[in-house]
Every structure is written in C-alpha cells, then in structure tokens.
Amino acid sequence: MSTPYAKLPAWADYGLIPLINLLVAFAVAGLVVLLVGENPLRAAVILVEGAFGSGQGIAYTLYYATNFIFTGLAVAVAFHCGLFNIGGEGQAYIAGLGIAIVVLAFDSTLPWWVVFPMAIIASALFGALWALIPAYLQAKRGSHIVITTIMFNFIAASVMVYMLVNVLKPAGSMAPQTRQFLEGGQLPKLGWLLAEFGLKVRPSAPLNISFLLALAMAFLVWVLIWRTKLGYEIRTYGFSSKAARYAGISETRIIIVTMLISGALAGMMALNPIMGDQHNVPLDFAGGAGFVGIAVALMGRSHPVGIVPAAILFGMLYQGGAELAFEMPNISRDMIVIIQGLVILFAGALENMFRPTIQGIFASFSPRSVGIAAKGERA
Amino acid sequence: MEFVDTLINILNSTIRVSVPLLLACLAGLYSERAGVFDIGLEGKMLAGAFAGAAAAAVFASAWIGLLVAVLVSVGMALIHGFASITHRGNQIVSGVAINFIAAGSTIILGQAWFQQGGRTPSLPPEGRFGAIHLPGADALRDVPIIGQLYSGLLSGHSLLTYVAFLAVPFTWWVLFRTRFGLRLRAVGENPAAVDTAGISVAWLRYRAVICTGILTGLAGSYMALAQNAGFVKDMTAGRGYIALAALIFAKWKPVPAMFACLLFGFLDALSIRLQGSPLPVIGKVPVQLMQALPYILTVILLAGFIGKAIPPRAGGVPYVKER
Structure with a gap:
C-alpha cells in the first residue's frame, strides 16, 4: 500500500508539526474560555503563574x-507495539490493591526503604496482571484490546469499590478507604530538593521520591524500546505485524510481554498518590490520570524525551487549573478535561491535518527536502 | 398477585433504563457497520443531553430541546468523521477525544451559563417529553396479567421510548432492505469494492456517522428531557460504553441489539431493586458484581466463549484510494 504522505525533514516531523497541532489545540481551548466570558490570555497567565510562580506551585x-x-509511558510502550492500552486507569486503580496489601502488612515493622521496593513490585505486578487478560485475549482470541481494556476499567472500579467498602475499610470507619499508613508506608518528600534552589516549599507539598522513580522508568523505557532486542521486536511488530511474523517473532509473546510492561508502568502510578501523598488507599485515587496518559503519549510522540515535558505540561494544567478556579469562578478544573480532549484530537486523530499544507510550503522552498528531485519529475 | 406487580415493576424500569442504551447502541451500529469505529458514543450522548436540556430550559420547549440535542450530536459526529474519514486519523483516538471534550465542556458551559454547579435549570412540564397513555390503558388496568401488562408495561412511556423501540425494525429495514443499507454494509466490509462501483466511500461513511449523531442526540434527549428533568453533570455515567458492549454482544445486528440492551437494562434495574437484599438460591450478591456484569459478560463474549463476535472487516481502517 502506498503511504498517503510524503516525507518531511525530521525536525519538521518531530518538532514543527506537533507544535502546530498543540498550538491549535490551545487556541481552540482559548475559544472555550472566551465563550465562558473570560479573557484567555489572562487565564493563561494565571495558569502558568499558579504552576511555576512559587516553590509550592512547582x-x-x-x-x-x-x-x-x-x-504516558504505559500508553507509549503499547503504542510502539501497535496496541492501544486505554486501560491504564483500571490498571493503576487495581495496583492500589497490591500496594495496600504490602503496606498494611509491613508498615508497622519495616522502614520505608524496605517497604517501597516491595510496593513497587506489588504495584507493577497487579497492574501487569490486570493487563494480562486483555493481552491474552487479543493475542490468542483476537478480541479487540481497546474494548477489553475499557471493560476492565469498569470492572476494576467495581472490584475496588467492593474491596474498599467490604474488605479494606477498618471496622467502625465510615469512609470507604484503608486505614492511615504508618511511617513505613510513607515516602519521603522531595520538597528539600526544590529548597536547594532557593524556592520556598512547605513540608505539606506532595512531591515525593516516586518522581525520581518515574524519571528512572522514562530512562529504562528508552533503553528498552531503542536499545534492546525486545524493544526492536516490539517496534517491528508495531510497524508491521506481517513483517514481524515473517521474521519469526512470536505474536503471542510480543503482545503479552508488551502489555505486561505497559500495565506494570500504569500500576506504578498508584505509588505516587497513595504512598507519597494520601497515605491511605481512597476511592478513585487514579482520578483520570490513566486517560491523561493517552494525551501525554500522543503529545510526546511516544518517546520518553517527549513524554516527560508533556507530562510536566499536563501537571502544569492540573496545578495551574486549580489556581485558575479561584481567580475565575467560571473556569473549574474541568477545563483541563477539555484541553486534554483537544490535545488528543489535534495531536492524535488530526495529526495529519496540517501536513499537506506544510509539505506544500516546504516543497515550494526546497523541493529536495520533501523528496521531490525536480519540478515535473513526479506525476 | 404481588409477584406479578413486582415483576411488571422491574420490567417497566428495565425498559426505562434500556432506552438510552438502545438508542446509543443503534447509533453505534450505523457507524461501525460502515467501517468507522466509534467509542465516542458516550461523549455524543452527553453533549446531546446537555444541549437538549439547555435549549429546552431557555425556550421551554421539549421539541426545540430535541432539535438542538440532535444538531449538537451530529456536529460532534461530524468532527469524528472529519478526523477519521477525511484525515484518516486513528478512529479510537478520535473517539476518546470526543468523550473528553464533551465531558469537560458540558460542565464548563453549564456552570458558566446557568451557575448551578454544572446542572441545567429544572425543566417545566412543557420542556419535557411526558408519559403517553395508550388508549384504554385505564380501563384495562384491572384485567389480570394482560391488562396489567398493557397498562403497566406498554403504556405510560414517553414518546422517545416508543421511537427507540420502533427504531429497531426501522434500522433492520434500512440496513437489510434498502440500497443505502446494502452499500453501508459493503463499505464496512470492503470499501475498495464500493469505490470500484463508483460510489463515494467518504460520503457514505459521512452519512453513516450523521445517522449515529442523530441517534445519540435522541439518546441524550431521552436522558435529559424524558427520564430526568434537566442535565446533571456526567449524567450518562458510562452508558455509552455499555451500549458499545451491547453492540458487540449483539454482533452488530439490530434486533439482537435490542435484546442485549434489554438484558443489560434488566441487570441494572435488578441491581437497583435489590440493593443488597438476598436473592433466592444464590444468596446475597454484591451490588458491585451486578454493576460489573455487563462488562464481564462482554469480555467473556469477546473471548469467544459465547459464539464469536466478528466486527465489520474494514472497521477501524481508514480508506486510502489506490493511487
């Protein structure tokens, strides 16, 4: 099959087009702000100031x-294999159960640096297990992974409500959540790190050591995808499942392994709110982060170097959005959901909308850059 | 006698909760049969419900509400079409985007326009589709079984309920007995053949997503204008996904779609009714299990344990003309 689009120089492909898509998404979001009767520029200023204006904000x-x-990494790893893991939300939610089991068992006896590795393994394991059934069904029975992972999100929500209300809730308590974790289940904060740079951070700020774990995972994902045999197989399968089969790569193995990794990454997300901030397992702690991952992966073009800044951008929207809600009562945090949707639309589904125009511009300046040797040669 | 009353009660609420599922499910049927996957049913329903409730509140007319709901839903469907047909984008990604845009903007606009925490004002009777009493329903009320079924189950629903159930044979007729339906199914199985026959693949698919938009608009209107008296934030609460599950469960066929929606509606009605009271034989069933059952059943079906659900062959694949 012929590829519908001609080539562009790499910097335009990976820099210019995503940037234009992003700008359009934010411009449309600005229109929504205008529709609500507020000034989009002032909103943007408040947003950025709220997110980066103080140590606390950062x-x-x-x-x-x-x-x-x-x-974002979870979605990206699956993308490389041509799979759409829309179930990050459910995988993260279920991982909370794994963390709860480990922490509730050991937080009174062991220090955090012993509990933390165990909790990492538990969260990754539970997240991976929740991705295993959809992966198996996709690989062996051809059930569409998008549908099964959506279904598993809902099943995860039901399981967690049941567990929190009927099993994990301490006797006599009304709130559907586990008991408060003791010292062994609380991760050290990273506020001091920001304080080193002369920023003022109150000890209540929730930034914690799992941020470093996230960065380490971003590096490991880069190593996995671009520097290992498995990563090469994953990309091959994602690029052309036929070619992968021809090369002797086991379809079943590659789908299942990729989804296990993806689920494990999504599962580790649960460490941050549970052990880093809340110190218990509440209802709905994932709070849509699994879905934000889709926007982050699309925006970051499934590369860790793109994903980390994209994640920080969405972090900025979340934090700045909270500040914005104080200043502009008409704009609640739900504005972020719109922006998220617009980013997914323009950076994902409509990523090729501006491509022909840009190609035309490139071609008129330097035909060679888009692979056209001379005028009239290509019919 | 009490047993019959209870049964009719449960069946009656089954119909009520099935209607939005059914409309959304049929909506998905048109799109997916034409080869455009649509996981944005949820978002289109939500946007339709909000637009319908807002318009009905402002103009105090259910019909204007319905019209606006359908227009907004069709607009969202056209965005999905623009991304996935014209620009050959990923249909799943586009559907996810539609869901988020709808979820966010209904709350933001609702709060900005009505200042009631994301709700729309409560609708007056003329802003809603009221119950229609079929002729003779009162007279037959006391006739055992048949009269009870007629007056308690068939009569007393809103116009949209009857429309939803009539849409089932209509959809069957359109898909399997008209030229448009034949072409629609063909474009979902083998678009290249349709193209060879000189019929525009894109235009056919656009017409299919417009049908989807109309039906999701009706589904949203039913929720906001008939089932409830206004819009509450996130009022679709995952029904779009259950409709999607029902569509797969029904193997993309209209009449089985109705039964799948009734089954999922029945589970929902039953779980509301039971609320933790024990069932005979099985004992106490957790509410959460009942709520998760449609999803679990769909996964089991997808796994191929209850027959095999084979989607339209060209589903999810953007059509690229040979060049």
Missing part, C-alpha cells in the same frame, strides 16, 4: 506530572 506541578509520566 512541587504540586511535578507531583501531578509524576502520575502522567507513568501513565
């Missing part, structure tokens, strides 16, 4: 970004 921004790095 700590919150990076705290939210931590969630989105995990879920």
